[in-house]
Amino acid sequence: MTILIVGGSGFLGAELVRRARAAGHAVVATYASGPGAAGPDGWRRLDLRDAGGVDDVMAEVRPRVVVNASSGREDSAVTAAGPVQLAMVAVRQGAGLVHVSSDAVFSGRRGRYDESAPPDPVTPYGAAKAAAETGVLAVHPKAVVARPSLIIGHGRSRHEQHVRDLASGVAEGALYTDDIRCPVHVDDLAAALLELAAGDAAGVHHLAGPDAVSRYELGVLIARRDGLDASRLPVALRAESGRPGALDVRLDSRATRQRLRTTLRGARQFLRPGG
Numbered sequence: 274m275t276i277l278i279v280g281g282s283g284f285l286g287a288e289l290v291r292r293a294r295a296a297g298h299a300v301v302a303t304y305a306s307g308p309g310a311a312g313p314d315g316w317r318r319l320d321l322r323d324a325g326g327v328d329d330v331m332a333e334v335r336p337r338v339v340v341n342a343s344s345g346r347e348d349s350a351v352t353a354a355g356p357v358q359l360a361m362v363a364v365r366q367g368a369g370l371v372h373v374s375s376d377a378v379f380s381g382r383r384g385r386y387d388e389s390a391p392p393d394p395v396t397p398y399g400a401a402k403a404a405a406e407t408g409v410l411a412v413h414p415k416a417v418v419a420r421p422s423l424i425i426g427h428g429r430s431r432h433e434q435h436v437r438d439l440a441s442g443v444a445e446g447a448l449y450t451d452d453i454r455c456p457v458h459v460d461d462l463a464a465a466l467l468e469l470a471a472g473d474a475a476g477v478h479h480l481a482g483p484d485a486v487s488r489y490e491l492g493v494l495i496a497r498r499d500g501l502d503a504s505r506l507p508v509a510l511r512a513e514s515g516r517p518g519a520l521d522v523r524l525d526s527r528a529t530r531q532r533l534r535t536t537l538r539g540a541r542q543f544l545r546p547g548g
């Protein structure tokens with residue numbers, strides 16, 4: 274089938290392109306600033322803030338399914354309005370849509386969140402992601418909204434880079450012991466997203482690993498895997514830092530994991546040295 278990967282030049286997008294091609298799909302990928310290293314059948318420039326551009330790319334590619342792996346951070350024109358525009362065009366063309374959201378839609382006040390938990394974002398980024406989810410599902414009820422937690426893998430994520438920078442003293446900052454997430458490996462996430470894209474799933478799906486770890490434990494696991502001196506990692510409490518954002522967000526992905534063939538490994542497993 275023909276798959277359009279929006280944000281194919283990004284970290285997750287590149288893995289989606291690679292896997293979809295390996296599975297024999299025809300893959301067209303988009304970028305905003307420049308094509309990435311992945312090798313789709315074709316690249317298109319697309320800025321989700323440009324409704325006409327969304328129309329043009331969709332009309333030309335005519336995908337069976339679109340996976341939206343773009344990120345506009347807290348810019349709601351990209352992160353909230355853009356995906357809704359994409360969903361409107363997809364539903365008009367009869368195309369499926371898998372929209373990648375985030376665990377940032379939750380405040381952390383509840384700790385553990387399954388797919389039935391109502392979003393209660395506490396940051397502009399989380400609010401934009403939550404608005405996109407609502408809009409996407411309102412206009413395209415058969416769409417999948419997939420919420421990952423921190424995405425890790427191959428040393429290429431910004432989280433792994435941050436740990437390397439802290440361990441080498443290039444960056445200032447600290448890793449928090451009270452900031453808890455359920456990281457997922459980019460390979461597992463991309464495989465799960467493509468499995469959802471190929472099936473008849475709809476609605477909200479959590480795609481996180483089973484291990485709840487603090488940012489500090491995650492940093493130690495990354496440092497050990499990479500042969501870095503974990504004792505050099507600065508440690509702190511986020512609650513004392515004054516930084517806005519959720520502390521403890523544990524995505525409960527059991528319902529989604531039960532319907533998938535893809536295994537979502539936990540951070541303690543996929544970050545084992547040599548693992």
Ligand SMILES: NC(=O)c1ccc[n+]([C@@H]2O[C@H](COP(=O)([O-])OP(=O)(O)OC[C@H]3O[C@@H](n4cnc5c(N)ncnc54)[C@H](OP(=O)(O)O)[C@@H]3O)[C@@H](O)[C@H]2O)c1
Pocket residue numbers: 279280281282283284285286303304305306307308319320321322341342343344345351355373374375376421422423424425
């Ligand atoms: N990384 C994480 O830990 C994490 C955690 C939870 C959820 N997520 C979600 O997962 C998805 C992928 O994240 P990622 O880390 O792979 O992102 P990323 O590496 O920053 O890639 C972002 C992608 O979005 C494209 N993009 C930027 N502005 C755009 C615009 N105005 N219109 C269309 N495309 C635009 C970028 O294109 P250019 O490269 O050409 O600029 C790039 O392809 C995002 O939805 C993010 O919110 C990520």
